[in-house]
Amino acid sequence: MTKNFQLVDLAWELGVTAASSCEEQVGQTYVRIKMKLNTGSSLETTVMELSLKQFYDLLHELEKAQNNMK
C-alpha cells in the first residue's frame, strides 16, 4: 500500500545548463521542483528535476485534475 503524504510547501526553479561533462546536456532547460511533505511523523523534502517536456506533461495532468474538480 502506498503512503499518502501531505504537500506542505512547494518551490520551483527554472534554469538552463550552460556547460557539462556530458555534451548532450548543454543548453537544456530544466525545472526543479522542491516539495516539502508531511509524512505524519516528520517533514520530508523531495527534489525532482524535470525537462521542459516532462514539466509540460505534469502541468497537463494537474490541469486535468483541476478541471475534474470543478
Add this chain to the structure above:
Amino acid sequence: MNYTSNLLFVTVPKSVEQLSKQLQSKIVDPLILQTLIDFSVRYWKGEEICHKEWEALLKNSYLPLTMIENLFSGVLNLTLAVFQIPEKLFTPELVLAELIQFGLAVEQAEQITKLKTTSAPNIPKLPKLNHVKWRIDVTISTSDVSRILEPWILMEINLESGDQKTVHIPVAQFHSLRYQVASCLNQFSKMPV
C-alpha cells in the same frame, strides 16, 4: 619480551604482547584458543557471534572473563594483521614463523596464515570514487525571486559501492574545492614515492 615482527606489525600492540605472554606460559587451553581464532575469523567476515556461543566458551574455560576478552582482543589484532599484509609482501613461511614466535602452535599458526588466501574479511573501508559528472547550471528564475541568473555547479559522484551522491556547489565553494584539490596535488608531487 622482545619480538621481531617485520610483516605483521610495525609496533606490536599491547593486546598481542599479552596474548603472547599467556600462550608462552601455557595457561591457555588449545581448544579455547582455537575457538577464539574461529570467532575472530567470523568477526572479520561480519558474522555475528551469538551470546550462547560466548557463554559456552566461558563455561568450557576456567579462565576469567577479563582474560578471555584480552585473549580475544589479541587474536583479533593478530588475524587482522595477517589480512592486512600487502599481497606482494606476503610470504607464508615468514608469516608462519612470526606467528609461532608469538607463541601459537604450528597448526594454529598455519590456520591463521592460510586465512590470507582462503578468507575475505569484511573490514569496513572508505568508499572509492568511481566516476564524477558535472554540469554548470544557470538559475533564471525561482518561486521566490523572479530574476536571478546565478550560476552554480551540480556534481554527481558515483562510488564503487554503487552509491550515487549529487551535490550542489555554489561558485565560491567550487573555488575553495579547486584550491584544496590543487594543494593536494602539490603535496602529491612533493612526496618521494
